[in-house]
Amino acid sequence: MCGIVGYIGYRDAYPIVLKGLQRLEYRGYDSAGIALFDDKELKLCKTKGKVADLKEKLENEIDTSGTLGIGHTRWATHGVPNDVNSHPHVSNSGNLVIIHNGIIENYESLKKELIKRGYKFHSDTDTEVLVNLIEDVIKKEDVKLGKAVQIALNQTIGAYAIAVFDKAKPNEIVVARLGSPLAIGVGEDEYFIASDASPFIEFTNNAIYLEDGEMAVVRRNKGVKVRKIKDDSLVDPYIQELQLNLEQIEKNNFDHFMLKEIYEQPSAIRDTYRGRLLAEEGIIRMAGIDDNLERFLNARRIVIVACGTSWHAGLVAEYVFEDLARIPVEVEYASEFRYRNPIINSDDIVLAISQSGETADTMAAIKLAKEKGAFVFGVCNVVGSSISRETNAGAYTHAGPEIGVASTKAFTTQITVLTLIALKLAKAKGSISNTDYHMHLQELETIPQKIEVALKQNDHIKEVALKYKDARNCLYLGRGFNFPVALEGALKLKEISYIHAEGYPAAEMKHGPIALIDEEMPVVVIATRKGHYEKVVSNIQEIKSRQGKIIGIVTEGDTSVRDLADHVIEVPDTIEALTPLITTIPLQLLSYHIAVLLGKDVDQPRNLAKSVTVE
Numbered sequence: 001m002c003g004i005v006g007y008i009g010y011r012d013a014y015p016i017v018l019k020g021l022q023r024l025e026y027r028g029y030d031s032a033g034i035a036l037f038d039d040k041e042l043k044l045c046k047t048k049g050k051v052a053d054l055k056e057k058l059e060n061e062i063d064t065s066g067t068l069g070i071g072h073t074r075w076a077t078h079g080v081p082n083d084v085n086s087h088p089h090v091s092n093s094g095n096l097v098i099i100h101n102g103i104i105e106n107y108e109s110l111k112k113e114l115i116k117r118g119y120k121f122h123s124d125t126d127t128e129v130l131v132n133l134i135e136d137v138i139k140k141e142d143v144k145l146g147k148a149v150q151i152a153l154n155q156t157i158g159a160y161a162i163a164v165f166d167k168a169k170p171n172e173i174v175v176a177r178l179g180s181p182l183a184i185g186v187g188e189d190e191y192f193i194a195s196d197a198s199p200f201i202e203f204t205n206n207a208i209y210l211e212d213g214e215m216a217v218v219r220r221n222k223g224v225k226v227r228k229i230k231d232d233s234l235v236d237p238y239i240q241e242l243q244l245n246l247e248q249i250e251k252n253n254f255d256h257f258m259l260k261e262i263y264e265q266p267s268a269i270r271d272t273y274r275g276r277l278l279a280e281e282g283i284i285r286m287a288g289i290d291d292n293l294e295r296f297l298n299a300r301r302i303v304i305v306a307c308g309t310s311w312h313a314g315l316v317a318e319y320v321f322e323d324l325a326r327i328p329v330e331v332e333y334a335s336e337f338r339y340r341n342p343i344i345n346s347d348d349i350v351l352a353i354s355q356s357g358e359t360a361d362t363m364a365a366i367k368l369a370k371e372k373g374a375f376v377f378g379v380c381n382v383v384g385s386s387i388s389r390e391t392n393a394g395a396y397t398h399a400g401p402e403i404g405v406a407s408t409k410a411f412t413t414q415i416t417v418l419t420l421i422a423l424k425l426a427k428a429k430g431s432i433s434n435t436d437y438h439m440h441l442q443e444l445e446t447i448p449q450k451i452e453v454a455l456k457q458n459d460h461i462k463e464v465a466l467k468y469k470d471a472r473n474c475l476y477l478g479r480g481f482n483f484p485v486a487l488e489g490a491l492k493l494k495e496i497s498y499i500h501a502e503g504y505p506a507a508e509m510k511h512g513p514i515a516l517i518d519e520e521m522p523v524v525v526i527a528t529r530k531g532h533y534e535k536v537v538s539n540i541q542e543i544k545s546r547q548g549k550i551i552g553i554v555t556e557g558d559t560s561v562r563d564l565a566d567h568v569i570e571v572p573d574t575i576e577a578l579t580p581l582i583t584t585i586p587l588q589l590l591s592y593h594i595a596v597l598l599g600k601d602v603d604q605p606r607n608l609a610k611s612v613t614v615e
């Protein structure tokens with residue numbers, strides 16, 4: 001949560017920092033602020049609201065010149081979103097200026113101490129405490145900013161990515177990270193600081209990703225010095241060449257990132273299996289699995305930990321792993337797993353799924369699993385993210401940057417990777433017949449093209465959305481492999497349209513939720529002609545008898561559900577285990593169109609942020 005960005009060099013910092021904040025806005029968007037320094041004067045502007053509000057306020061209020069600047073876009077943790085609580089925060093002397101992503105958990109006790117020593121606080125934030133703590137260290141110990149930051153951070157408990165400068169020494173910015181990401185873009189005589197590389201991609205392809213527990217002093221014209229915060233030891237920074245390009249982080253001709261990302265799914269899935277799936281030869285290549293094959297084959301069970309949409313992908317994986325590879329799987333919310341003293345042994349494999357690779361709960365679950373001796377395998381999208389580094393081995397999804405807060409292509413590419421793993425293990429274990437194995441591989445290769453066909457239903461789905469946009473509640477039903485898809489469909493609707501929605505296994509209706517059905521209740525039923533088709537048709541009949549409005553997701557050419565349902569959305573046929581990759585598409589489009597018709601902010605829904613780096 002929260003995006004931070006900074007610049008020090010020879011260009012005007014303002015346009016770089018502003019554009020950077022716009023690109024990082026997916027990380028949090030309830031308030032924003034920028035501080036600029038032009039060798040004489042500190043210019044600070046902050047406001048409740050989005051980066052667009054900041055731009056308007058700032059360009060009316062302050063002169064934007066200056067070759068040093070830092071900016072912040074916030075997802076509030078301590079203190080309501082308002083102008084005062086917005087970052088940057090300034091120390092009591094007016095010299096130190098800080099931006100912070102994370103939480104200082106012991107801020108109250110630190111604050112009490114500082115108040116005793118005469119410090120005054122204007123905001124409710126933990127960050128204002130941190131900047132004054134650094135100032136206090138400078139005064140007490142007579143040290144430079146870098147050292148003071150180090151001493152102060154060693155007194156804190158919590159998580160942070162910070163950037164801080166001293167207006168009395170405007171040739172350096174000090175940065176540090178623990179638990180929240182921080183990248184330093186290395187240019188010619190100029191440096192960029194950001195939560196991810198997107199703010200500086202048009203200026204440099206070279207970046208240093210700080211590791212947890214590292215800090216850096218970034219000096220104008222003089223380079224970057226990285227050290228460990230705990231023991232002060234110097235670190236030789238690894239300068240990584242970025243693979244990102246501008247096109248990937250722009251909306252191009254789409255109205256929203258979410259729509260662009262829905263439409264990117266065919267190519268994203270091809271990218272996911274490129275070089276891994278050799279259908280003709282009947283081979284699946286995945287280094288992370290090949291290197292640990294014995295461990296997987298001998299595992300007592302696989303425990304999947306994840307949050308939100310990634311957790312739903314984990315549920316699909318449970319069906320796929322157990323059905324194809326006959327390995328017992330349990331799927332846990334990372335936030336529950338981390339606190340419930342789970343029984344984990346060294347012959348368990350913990351599989352962590354995360355798009356961002358930064359989710360705090362998932363990270364904590366991984367650390368706990370490792371402490372208990374489990375081997376942890378990660379499925380992440382963001383290359384080099386904290387989770388991808390913390391896990392013992394892993395596989396990237398290669399979906400490309402996902403910027404819309406509602407996860408779409410991350411979900412289908414996670415399912416693709418997990419299906420590849422399940423098939424690979426099934427083959428190695430001999431739990432799948434040769435014919436079935438080859439059939440799955442060949443079918444998996446056709447999925448992108450089938451998704452393209454499903455996307456052609458867009459206009460029809462928009463018409464359905466128009467009919468149900470004013471619904472107060474909505475139910476999503478599915479069975480077997482498509483039960484997690486029902487959960488995901490409901491989550492999509494909730495998070496971007498704010499309509500209450502629930503997903504259920506279709507057969508559970510009769511145990512309670514059927515009481516909700518009346519003529520006002522739209523029920524989206526995934527009823528493809530596979531698995532428990534006849535049973536789902538019976539469930540549809542039960543809803544129909546109670547006047548519920550039925551939207552059926554059906555296989556092309558289906559007639560039984562068409563006769564019963566108020567609307568049907570057709571999708572191409574595929575093997576049962578692969579249906580989630582296709583049935584998900586109409587549900588994504590349905591929630592997208594409903595949210596657009598309701599005038600909601602699709603890419604930045606209220607109260608949410610893309611990567612949840614707080615617990």
Ligand code: M6R
Nearest residue numbers: 308309310354355356359406407
């Ligand atoms: O980055 P992660 O996959 O770890 O994120 C997990 C959830 O926060 C995320 O999937 C969230 O539920 C999405 N907004 C859902 O669309």
